[in-house]
Amino acid sequence: MxxxxxxxxxxxxxxxxxxxxxxxxxxxxxxxxxxxxxxxxxxxxxxxxxxxxxxxxxxxxxxxxxxxxxxxxxxxxxxxxxxxxxxxxxxxxxxxxxxxxxxxxxxxxxxxxxxxxxxxxxxxxxxxxxxxxxxxxxxxxxxxxxxxxxxxxxxxxxxxxxxxxxxxxxxxxxxxxxxxxxxxxxxxxxxxxxxxxxxxxxxxxxxxxxxxxxxxxxxxxxxxxxxxxxxTAYKNGEAVKRKFKFEAWWVLEETFFSETKRIWENSTGDLVNKLEILKKKLEKWGARIQSKNENRGFDFKTARIT
CATH class of the missing domain: 3.60.10.10 (Endonuclease/exonuclease/phosphatase)
Structure with a gap:
């Protein structure tokens, strides 16, 4: 629709x-x-x-x-x-x-x-x-x-x-x-x-x-x-662009804040452009961390911040 x-x-x-x-x-x-x-x-x-x-x-x-x-x-x-x-x-x-x-x-x-x-x-x-x-x-x-x-x-x-x-x-x-x-x-x-x-x-x-x-x-x-x-059902002959999703478990990682600072300080352009770069690079960083931790048997589905 x-x-x-x-x-x-x-x-x-x-x-x-x-x-x-x-x-x-x-x-x-x-x-x-x-x-x-x-x-x-x-x-x-x-x-x-x-x-x-x-x-x-x-x-x-x-x-x-x-x-x-x-x-x-x-x-x-x-x-x-x-x-x-x-x-x-x-x-x-x-x-x-x-x-x-x-x-x-x-x-x-x-x-x-x-x-x-x-x-x-x-x-x-x-x-x-x-x-x-x-x-x-x-x-x-x-x-x-x-x-x-x-x-x-x-x-x-x-x-x-x-x-x-x-x-x-x-x-x-x-x-x-x-x-x-x-x-x-x-x-x-x-x-x-x-x-x-x-x-x-x-x-x-x-x-x-x-x-x-x-x-x-x-x-x-x-x-x-x-x-x-x-x-509601966008199709254009190609995969739909996945929306950015901030994962709560990221902040539990020791390298999260230093990685965020590093990405931001090395980004160029105006504020909107820097935010786009930050989103993309944090997703890649999160995927690497998740893959590494899953190999150790960590279950992200049950992870909670208390």
Missing amino acids: KLLSWNVRVLGNPQTVRRLRHSLKQHHPQVVFLMETKLNKNGMEKVRRSCGFQFGIDVDSIGSKGGLSQSWLGKVNITLRSFSNRHIDVFVEEGEVGKIWRLTGFYGSPYSQDRNAAWNLLRQLRNQGDYPWLVCGDFNEILYGFEKKGGLPREERRMEAFRQVLDDCNLVDLGYSGWWFTWERGNFLEINVQERLDRGLATEQWSALFPNNLIRHLPHSFSDQCPILLD
Whole structure:
């Protein structure tokens, strides 16, 4: 299944709708989550039907702000659980998978005074069943400082609050392919700001259900924000790139910290590039250590840090 999530920044004119239709025809998503439509339910229903989506849940904008829509094709069975001006939460049932999972389209507050309320909403949604859970959308926040380029540095307490809510909800970032940022403002270098505000998050249960999932950051045209396209079963004639996984037992190894320091000090490029090098080399180091210890009879499956 393909899911497209996009902060479209207004769907109020025919040219914008035509560009949206073009994007949908190009990527063929079965489910679409749109934010900042700035339309009422009747207006949004007309737009999504013109895009070929007969089924949908539309949330009114509040004046000239907000507006959400989640639409799907008939091949996917979707049941509404709850909605607000910040989220649409549904059950998804695919015949091919044969299992039910949760999908929450989420729009984080762009205003600092409302951000805690948005995070608490996510916590409330977490406590509503133990189904495999996927959350995607525009969170209007970054997890780490390197997810922003240009402008004023993000306050650490804001990023920590975002990291904490993900920890509380047992959600893990699914990563991405393509441009590293999803939002951009300013055409000139001295005023240009780029941030990764849109992402997909999932529980371990969901990732186990769809181990070959892939998120791509797509080019944007009429919005200052990139659409993100999630494919639950990505295939491209080649092996799917395995996601980096930090193993807890690594920190038990005497050489872990010295090896990490050595890799970092010998890496070149910007912060993002150095982190990519660190991930790859730590995986190779971990594989060597694991192979050596397994030959001694050490069982990593039962290893625990206490």
